[in-house]
Amino acid sequence: MYSVNYHRATSVADAAKLIKSGDAKLLSGGMTLIPAMKTRLAAPSDLVDLSRIKELQGVKVSGKTVTVGAATTHYDVASDEKLKKACPALAQMASLIGDPAVRYRGTIGGSIANNDPAADYPAALLALGATIVTNKRQIAAGKFFTGLFETALKDGEIITAVSFTAPAKAAYEKFRNPASRYAIVGVFVAKGKDGVSVAVTGAGDDGVFRSKEIEAALAKNFAASALDGVKVPAKNLMSDIHASADYRANLIAVMAKRAVAAANA
Structure with a gap:
């Protein structure tokens, strides 16, 4: 392990001052930063710990x-x-x-x-x-x-x-990697005063996104059956060792159905 200066911030204002020192990084749970430092993917000069604020x-x-x-x-x-x-x-x-x-x-x-x-x-x-x-x-x-x-x-x-x-109804369903428990596809569905929102994680090649196709179907009828036959395009979805873009497209529809059923339950 290389040398690093550790600072325990006592307030947000204190952390804001400390973060200006050298090549400082904020530390909270450390679930990503610490492994990155161990493998030298990150090498901050200072760590500013926020966990006690x-x-x-x-x-x-x-x-x-x-x-x-x-x-x-x-x-x-x-x-x-x-x-x-x-x-x-x-x-x-x-x-x-x-x-x-x-x-x-x-x-x-x-x-x-x-x-x-x-x-x-x-x-x-x-x-x-x-x-x-x-x-x-x-x-x-x-x-x-x-x-x-x-x-x-x-x-x-x-x-x-x-x-x-707080929404009137909401639910989250994910198809997770059995080892990491990260989402291969995760779908969060929410229905509130502004309508229906459906956000997808684990699938987009540019990160989290909203599914307009699923939102349009649920805006007419907030029921799992409303998604029968709804197709999510595989374009702009990820393909990797865990799942292809086409497989993820199908999973989005499946997870969305489960989420709506859970929200209505």
Whole structure:
């Protein structure tokens, strides 16, 4: 292991100052950064630890508005009773991430900042029409996720929370890799006052995206049967050792059907 300076930030303001030192990286759960450092894919001069900052932790529900602190772990998202009542789909989704070791350390802010193309949270936030709050501004989820491992975050910008309006109905279904538990295809379906949103992760060659074909069908009839015969084009979908683009296209329709059935249940 090479030399690195470790800083434990006491507040968001403190972290914002520390991140300016050298080639610094923010550390939350470390589920991606630490392995990258071990393999020398990342070599920051400084690590700024956000995990002890209380203002970044926890779930708040006020009426229909849900706010989740960026340093809230997957386990805490999955087990929060307020969230289970307001948006059970998000809590259930968090319970499917990785294994217990990952869920106890990984955080929602770290996941969306990394924007892995097979991560679960991007699909949820995109479908829920969430807002990503940083120490400098607020960014709509539709403009936040900009590509594979890419986001709208600027240098020195720190995610502090995500916020969204609880939907009337929602559910998430994924076909997961049995080893990593990442989504080969994951579909989050949400129905709210603004209509139906369907976001897909694990399949797009440019990361998370909304399925217009499935949204159009469900806007007419929010039922699994409404998706009978709906075809998702394989163009712009990934092909890799796990699944071809055509297979992923079929999986999107299958997972969407399951999600709608779960949402209606």
